[in-house]
Amino acid sequence: MLKTCIIIEDQPPAQRILQKYIADVGSLELLHTFNNALEAIPYLQQNSVDIVFLDIHLPKISGIDFLKTLQNSPNIILTTAFSEYAIESYEYNVVDYLLKPFSFQRFVKAIAKANNKTTTSQPRETHNEQAKTPVAQTFLIKSGYDLIKVKSDAIMYIHSDSDYTEVATKDKKIISSDSLKQWLEKLTNNFLQTHKSYIVNSDYVSKVSGNQIIINGIEQKIPIGRAFKERFIENIKS
Structure with missing residues (x-):
């Protein structure tokens, strides 16, 4: 069964790489590509999406600020050239953090993580601490x-x-x-x-x-x- 996804990325070269990788995987259906996160918010409110490929440095609002607006979040895979946001981003339960430039093999690994993630969301504090x-x-x-x-x-x-x-x-x-x-x-x-x-x-x-x-x-x-x-x-x- 195909997993649906969207891209939130303002750089055309990065958009094209993601679009090619998504097409090459074969198990993903790209629904839409957005140049900024503000455009994606109403779309996500009206449509169900399995995976969001999200850049951090975006116009209008950053990817991190966008994460803060999400309540029932789909699987988020961050795609960025900046590593300094890695720890903060995981506070919002992102699936993976892809550092640009990333290979197709690394992309596939991120998709596998998204597919393996359980659909039942629990607060991080209540996971099996032992x-x-x-x-x-x-x-x-x-x-x-x-x-x-x-x-x-x-x-x-x-x-x-x-x-x-x-x-x-x-x-x-x-x-x-x-x-x-x-x-x-x-x-x-x-x-x-x-x-x-x-x-x-x-x-x-x-x-x-x-x-x-x-x-x-x-x-x-x-x-x-x-x-x-x-x-x-x-x-x-x-």
């Missing part, structure tokens, strides 16, 4: 002649510096002899590598601004490398 929240790991970090006990949920980020790593927790920094690769092998999925020298606990990420990550409650800005950016954005949704 299933979502992993049990904190406990580590004994060898630092010089000491063994320091640290729980994984207290680790904000890990920074590699030559022959050692610096483990930053809420209240201290611990020098560890383990390499960044060793830490990646031990840590759970909410720890993501963002740079050749950094691992970040996504639970502490408050904002993505350009090629930097802002960590809750501290001034530290973590770089995010081009090779790691797409995977980080894909996995930041909690």
